[in-house]
Amino acid sequence: MAPVLEITDLRTEIRLRTSTVHAVDGVSLTVQAGETVGLVGESGCGKTTIGLSAIRLLPPGGHITGGSIKINGTEIVGLPDARMRQIRGGDVGMIFQDPMTSLNPTMPIGEQIAETVRVHKRVSHRAAVDRAVEVLDLVGMPRPRERLGDFPHQLSGGLRQRVMIAMALACEPSVLIADEPTTAVDVTIQAQILGLLDRLKSELSTAMLLISHDMGVIAGRADRVAVMYAGRVVEQAETVEFFDHIRHPYAEALLASIPQPGQDSQRALYSIPGNPPDLSNPPAACRFAPRCRYATDRCRTEDPRLEQDAAAHGYACFHPVPADDVRPEAAGLRLAAQARLRETRRTDADDLILDARNLVKEYPITAGLLQRTIGSVKAVSDVSFGIRRGETFGLVGESGCGKTTIGRLLVGLERLTGGQIVFNGADISALATRSRPAHGGGPDDPAQAGSRRRQISRLRRDLQLMFQDPYSSLDPRMRVGTILREPLVIQGIGSRREQDQRVAAMLTEVGLQPAAADRYPHEFSGGQRQRIGLARALMLDPKFLIADEPVSALDVSIRSQILNLMRDLQDRHNLTYLIISHDLAVVRYMADRIGVVYLGKLVESGPADTVYSTPAHPYTAALISAIPSPDPHSERGRNRTQVRGELPSAVNPPSGCRFRTRCAIAEEICAEVEPPVHSFGVDHYASCHFPLQRPVPPAGTDGALVRTQQDPIADRPPASGRLVPDTTGDAVAGQ
Amino acid sequence: MSDIPATPSAPNQHTADGAVAIGQPLPTAAGTEDGGLDQAMPTGGDTPAGRSAWRLALQSFLDNKLGIAGLVLVIAIVLFCFVGPLVYHTNQISPNAAQINLPPSTRHPLGTDYVGFDVLGRLMAGGQSSIEIGLAVAVVATLFGVLWGAISGYLGGVVDSVLMRIVDIILAIPSIFLFIYLATVFKPTVGLLIVVVSALSWVGPARLVRGEALSLRVREYVQAVRVMGGHSTRIVLRHIVPNTVGTIVVNATFQVADAILILATLSFLGFGLPPPAATWGGMLSEGTNYLYDGYWWAVYPAGIIIALTVIAFNFIGDALRDALEVRLQRR
Ligand SMILES: Nc1ncnc2c1ncn2[C@@H]1O[C@H](COP(=O)(O)OP(=O)(O)O)[C@@H](O)[C@H]1O
Ligand code: SF4
Ligand code: SF4
Ligand SMILES: [Mg+2]
Secondary structure: OOOOEEEEEEEEEEEOOOOEEEEEEEEEEEEOOOOEEEEEOOOOOOHHHHHHHHOOOOOOOEEEEEEEEEEOOEEOOOOOHHHHHHHHHHOEEEEOOOHHHHOOOOOOHHHHHHHHHHHHOOOOHHHHHHHHHHHHHHOOOOOHHHHOOOOHHHOOHHHHHHHHHHHHHOOOOOEEEEEOOOOOOOHHHHHHHHHHHHHHHHHHOOEEEEEEOOHHHHHHHOOEEEEEEOOEEEEEEEHHHHHHOOOOHHHHHHHHOOOOOOOOOOEOOOOOOOOOOOOOOOOOOOOOHHHOOOOOHHHHHOOOOOEEOOOOOEEOOOOOOOOOOOOOOHHHHHHHHHOOEOOOOOOOOOOEEEEEEEEEEEEEEEEOOOOEEEEEEEEEEEEEEEEEOOOEEEEEOOOOOOHHHHHHHHHOOOOOOEEEEEEOOEEOHHHHOOOOHHHOOOOOOHHHHHHHHHHHHHHHHOEEEEOOOOOOOOOOOOOHHHHHHHHHHHHOOOOHHHHHHHHHHHHHHOOOOHHHHHOOHHHOOHHHHHHHHHHHHHOOOOOEEEEEOOOOOOOHHHHHHHHHHHHHHHHHHOOEEEEEEOOHHHHHHHOOEEEEEEOOEEEEEEEHHHHHHOOOOHHHHHHHHHOOOOOHHHHHOOOOOOOOOOOOOOOOOOOOOHHHHOOOOOOHHHHHOOOOEEEOOOOOEEEOOOOOOOOOOOOOOOHHHHOOOOOOOOOOOHHHOOOOOOOOOOOOOOO | OOOOOOOOOOOOOOOOOOOOOOOOOOOOOEOEOOOOOOOOOOOOOOOOOOOOHHHHHHHHHHOOHHHHHHHHHHHHHHHHHHOHHHHOOOOOOOOOHHHOOOOOOOOOOOOEOOOOOEHHHHHHHHHHHHHHHHHHHHHHHHHHHHHHHHHHHHHOHHHHHHHHHHHHHHHHOOHHHHHHHHHHHOOOOHHHHHHHHHHHHOHHHHHHHHHHHHHHOOOHHHHHHHHHOOOHHHHHHHHHHHHOHHHHHHHHHHHHHHHHHHHHHHHHOOOOOOOOOOOHHHHHHHHHOOHHHOOHHHOHHHHHHHHHHHHHHHHHHHHHHHHHHHHHHOO
16 A cells, blocks of 8 residues: 655755755655654754645745655645645645644634635535534534634633644545644643544544654554654654664663653663754764764764664664663663662751742732722642752642742742741741732832842842743843853842852853853753753752743753753752652652642642652542653553543632542532542642542651641641641632 | 852862763764864753854844845935035025025036025035934934833833823824924924924834833743842843843834934924024925925925935834844844
8 A cells, every 4th residue: 555645865954044954854754544653853853844844834945855755646846836735734734733823813713624624625614614613523622613713812722732633634634744732731631632633543544643752652652653863764663663672872862861650760860962963064974973872983974874674673873772682661771770879868857948838829800991800810729838958849730730820929929819938947928029010119118128128139049940941031132141140240249250250160060161151042052041041040059949840841852961960959059949840750750759739729749759659639640641651562551541621710710629620530529528638658648538549547747747836727637737728618818 | 248159169070960971971072063172062062153143133134135225325315414515515504695596507416495505515414403313313212212111011010001191192192283382382493303303202112112021021031030139120221121122223213214204394394493504304395385486406305315314214224123033033
């Protein structure tokens, strides 16, 4: 049978003002009907460009300079534009990573889908709308007919992604190209979307090219895998064969740099040093050689060709990884096992550096000319936790559940609606209410305000925040040196000379050259920028660092570099970390203890390994089961307990247990009574009426974490301790 | 002043060993283009060989033909107005009744006007005041508008509402009537003209910058400054204003052009610099009185040079906008 999509020796260039990027440099790929081919690789290696070449929608300056792309036997390289428009959407559909930028924000979704249909088929408007309803239903959009008039911005990320898929499917294309379809959504939604794509593929027997940087996504869904590096396919095989016998050093290293379930968190992660080569001037040698641990002189002078072995396993390498000892995650673990062992941190359960008590944050919703308050977004509802000096505490949860708000409350970027924050023994919640400019203008006594501000400044030094987005967290108009010096300048520390010395020293510490101080942020890669962000957060020698999604904007290979660096810095500077992430695998690897947040509530907390291996709350269990693992054997046989639906609105959170709308085991009582906190062993708490394991009566010491002397509710029995408020409603604590 | 050591205790004893090299040393920079570096590549990878952002912007500007044309034109006009009179001497002080409304000739390449001044010489003199006032207005209006907008956008809330309502009020003033009123009350001077035109022009940049500030203030780098304990003043002056500089520079260029047009309008309405001071707008408005007599040279030279100047500044503004845009898009 002829493949539906056949790419042969494709070369695509992007011409820029001063250089030409050889984004795709001789790639061959085939996808059969009903087959999913997974394309993996770091960002910038040309995956998207292949997809865009196949629909002939290259960015400005992009040209296909060689090779052939056949869709259903039709050669599309050089096809006239009019003909191409029919094929695009008709024979080949594409799903983009970010649905917000690829849907038209000014057009209702029903119209957008109907329009796509009418471009390709001579049907009435009515029939086109009916088709829209049909595909929306197919992709699992609840009540599709009512949704036709919605605009993209009215939908959640997951629903928008479904609309994108519906649009791509509207004309029943024979090839579907999904470019990182789940990178922008949460794991729970990711599992739903991937399940959907899988189902559609087998129902419609579409040929699917699934592009992802995540080996886990590919392992569970693809029939064949192709690994790309620097514009080339470097390894290609049937999925099980690939994961069982990884041959290319790059693929091996990529796999090893993902924190895995079996990972020993006492060991450093494996990480690929350096950065991918510049594709405008690729070396005439193995492109991976500068980062490869097996590289020899031959690799640095000769270019290996992609060759197949007996098992139809292709790889381009002179010194492939031996094929014998390998089992699925074994490759990763083997590398990981060689990694340096870390010191074990010792923490004292009584020595809390930060104690967050009953934090509440509500954002008022105003309407009308008079800005009357008509409701509020309950972003954080009575969350309490304590963080011990020297430990790493991880907060996980879906996006929108309030994790980031908690971080911002702690550093004083938001004003508390209720609750108390004790940091290093001092109550900083009074100070955290530093008047935000938006609400400015209070008639403060200037002298008092001044002294308060000084106090804030002083406390703030020890409590710093590291941001998520390496692109927007550094001022593009400032040199790196100025950016790093700024905290010192603001706090009036040291002379100019001393400041410059400290900048240079800090840059060295985060693995950059001191010369970086003279450059602008945009000249660095994402990982390097994140190092700069980390350096800035550490300039004031803080004791406590809050890292909000420190690696989610980074590539897997770079991720492990940053995680290792963070742990090294922690050991060296005796830092305490609060790591906020939606990625449970990252948090488990980094954290000593984990807190799981759902819709403004802390639903489970406990030692990282315990929570990960024996979760007590159904939500935690669902989160864990949604993490794709890069092991086709376990992925395929897996019985997924998918979380249904999406995070409900925080304006009117569900009564009783907030998770009940999505919980598989919810019963009537869950809607009526807010579940109490149960203890499941030392430090392990969860609030659920029907926990997944039997609660154990709290041991004598376990209350230490959750109670301190000043604690107003310390007298209550520990089992109903700090996780829930004493009322069942959503009463706001404090004023 | 501080209790934190300005240098970390022992920063250089071990560099961050973030990436784990197993069994082998880290790959070195040898083999990359800089080959021959015997120092190990830091774990974060090489520092890029920097190309200044401004150089890239300049490069892009220089690639823009219209921008270059505009720049050449502006330079030519400035030379014409400021160097021209040193070469081409004319009497622009005392009227000469014997030389009224002469058509172009070799003595007067562009003829003479209704009081006998040489039109070419008068274009030069008029250009000086037009360009001076135009530039001054652009500077004053931009500075004021930028600060107003940046403060309004960054502080938001009540302050923003009040500041922006003031802008709305100014925009609601019918400027023509204001000018006519002013003309009856005041005797225009260069200073007064700058003040009046600036007072009406700053609202443009104020609105633009406010919009940008609104989006900039939620950027993570602005929040980072707040986490460090930085004040609003620092945020506005060091982060918000510099990041709107592209918008500001482009807008200032358009402001020059607009101010020159407004000046012409003002002269037309009788609120120009009184004679014998020369302005392009004044020449145009006086010339139109004689248009029906066929004295075309009284109108066209002034009209054309105003149009050329305005177009030239607009070309520059457009090219700058593209150049600064490219800068942000990288490469
Ligand atoms: N619009 C563009 N302008 C300039 N370079 C681009 C553009 N799009 C992609 N590239 C370059 O092409 C190469 C491949 O990019 P891409 O196909 O997006 O990779 P991937 O999808 O694997 O992340 C990269 O070097 C990238 O910088
Ligand atoms: S050819 Fe050499 S450098 Fe390239 S991947 Fe194989 S061993 Fe590494
Ligand atoms: S309390 Fe009920 S709804 Fe909530 S998690 Fe437990 S079982 Fe599910
Ligand atoms: Mg991509």
